[in-house]
Amino acid sequence: MERAAISPSLSQNYLLCPSRAFTTSLHSFSSTRNLSPSSSSIKLQHSSSSSSSSVSSKFINGGNSLTQCNAVLSNSSSRDVSELADIDWDNIGFGLKQTDYMYVMKCDLDGEFSNGGLQRFGNIEVSPSAGVLNYGQGLFEGMKAYRKEDGKNILLFRPEENAIRMRNGAERMCMPAPTVEQFVEAVKATVLANKRWIPPAGKGSLYIRPLLMGTGAILGLAPAPEYTFLVYVSPVGNYFKEGVAINLIVESEFHRATPGGTGGVKTIGNYAAVLKAQSIAKAKGYSDVLYLDCVYKRYLEEVSSCNIFIVKDNVISTPEIKGTILPGITRKSIMDVAISQGLQVEERNVTVDELLEADEVFCTGTAVVVSPVGSITYKDKRVSYGEGSFGPISKQLYTVLTSLQMGLSEDKMKWTVNLS
Numbered sequence: 001m002e003r004a005a006i007s008p009s010l011s012q013n014y015l016l017c018p019s020r021a022f023t024t025s026l027h028s029f030s031s032t033r034n035l036s037p038s039s040s041s042i043k044l045q046h047s048s049s050s051s052s053s054s055v056s057s058k059f060i061n062g063g064n065s066l067t068q069c070n071a072v073l074s075n076s077s078s079r080d081v082s083e084l085a086d087i088d089w090d091n092i093g094f095g096l097k098q099t100d101y102m103y104v105m106k107c108d109l110d111g112e113f114s115n116g117g118l119q120r121f122g123n124i125e126v127s128p129s130a131g132v133l134n135y136g137q138g139l140f141e142g143m144k145a146y147r148k149e150d151g152k153n154i155l156l157f158r159p160e161e162n163a164i165r166m167r168n169g170a171e172r173m174c175m176p177a178p179t180v181e182q183f184v185e186a187v188k189a190t191v192l193a194n195k196r197w198i199p200p201a202g203k204g205s206l207y208i209r210p211l212l213m214g215t216g217a218i219l220g221l222a223p224a225p226e227y228t229f230l231v232y233v234s235p236v237g238n239y240f241k242e243g244v245a246i247n248l249i250v251e252s253e254f255h256r257a258t259p260g261g262t263g264g265v266k267t268i269g270n271y272a273a274v275l276k277a278q279s280i281a282k283a284k285g286y287s288d289v290l291y292l293d294c295v296y297k298r299y300l301e302e303v304s305s306c307n308i309f310i311v312k313d314n315v316i317s318t319p320e321i322k323g324t325i326l327p328g329i330t331r332k333s334i335m336d337v338a339i340s341q342g343l344q345v346e347e348r349n350v351t352v353d354e355l356l357e358a359d360e361v362f363c364t365g366t367a368v369v370v371s372p373v374g375s376i377t378y379k380d381k382r383v384s385y386g387e388g389s390f391g392p393i394s395k396q397l398y399t400v401l402t403s404l405q406m407g408l409s410e411d412k413m414k415w416t417v418n419l420s
């Protein structure tokens, strides 16, 4: 039987609030009550009765109640990795698996987010006239949590970097954004509330998807009057079905971004814009599309879902950030890892000709981690790299980064955040 693994011994204190449907009866919660479809036993308490295993929390539910409460699990000390969700951990793939809780926090015209809390994972209600639906006022982030080999400790990777990137994107999209602290606390709360969905070490990770949306109703073109920050999670395995090396096609007609546009922020429209080229490429058997700059149609930009690197004579090069490329956190981390390994790294304009003559090509991103490129097709010319797997440099960088992310090596960079 599946059970929630929300440990009260966690250092943060998170209120597990029921969704709106439960709001009115929240005050009457005094004993163990099943909130999970899979019979998790979650006890909601008022903060005044906090015990040693549940410290007071200021979390508020996503409804309109301002009740304070704490979440604890009955018999919680005995629950941990042994209480994983009952799924096939060897075949997770990269698709949504509904988990137990999501985090919701709202903000109205005052621009301040407040009263965030955990709710049961489920559909949300928005006006047909919501800014995000009508004018694409939306941003998202992608992050991962890994379970360490001890089965207990959970590692987040540089969560404040995602918070900062969301804030930068929000500024470009005329949206208010949660503070870095609010963002990180919401992510921690969501991960811990869904702990049973974090794959065992070596089986994958918990993908974390923070969203920022204009949910207020607006008809004339203008920023929405209300915003929602939401975090949900899903266990994931490999992003690409290919497993290891991917096959890319260079796209020279469709473009992902333009100078002065929004290509440098993680707005939802950037991803809608690549679906056409990606669908055509996938129908032809390619893994994904590599875009070129829209002015000269000569310089590499990025792949639909990740950043791109080339290696030539042991020098690593990647397109520089100048507003049309997403400033990837894995991209930045890989550059730092490479430098720490004594490798030379260049951020600059990289031409498609250099790509075709590279020794190794690889992609980076939260979802794809470090994915070696097995072949590139450009204008009917196909170039292959390596033996359909990692080249020596991409292998080295992948190993150093993922060992650190999974807690297999000492985190000298101080990038990981431990939740236990």
Ligand code: COI
Binding pocket: 141, 142, 143, 271, 304, 305, 306, 365, 366, 367, 368
């Ligand atoms: C990520 O790598 O987290 C992303 O947001 C890319 C997305 C297309 C899966």
